Amino acid sequence: MSEIPIHIRHCLLYEFQLGNNATTAARNICAALGEGAVADRTCRDWFKRFREGDMSLEDRPKSGRPLESDIEPLKVLIEDKPRLTTRELSAMLGCNQSTIDRHLHEMGKVNKLET
Known part of the structure; x- marks a missing residue:
């Protein structure tokens, strides 16, 4: 998932719970917070996560190469x-x-x- 501010994640969850789709949510959030505040793709990713039952607003652990390995x-x-x-x-x-x-x-x- 993308790293977006927590207040936008709250907005996404709010829009999801209102029953809006991801495109409408992105449009509403951008109207309130400014153009480009959140991408439509980001909204779809978060809505997918919410539909799966994960209402956590924290980032999931990232896969791939860690930034620093423990020496x-x-x-x-x-x-x-x-x-x-x-x-x-x-x-x-x-x-x-x-x-x-x-x-x-x-x-x-x-x-x-x-x-």
Whole structure:
């Protein structure tokens, strides 16, 4: 779902509970709050969610790549077993090897076994 202000989400729920369709809701909200306040597609997404019985106005968890991965488990692993390879670390933590490389670089770790 799109990230829209909570007050617009309240308006969407209100319009839904009035029995209006998503297009009418978008038109009404834009008339009250200004052109472009909410897109018709956004209204359809939220109305679909309401029809499914989810009246929560909070965003659902997003899928896909997280913005930041937690490096604490990586720190613990390399302190316990400093000879683990980036391939082993990536398998253990369930992330890409390049992510491990980047985090190790950020922590100032260098490959001393490289020949």
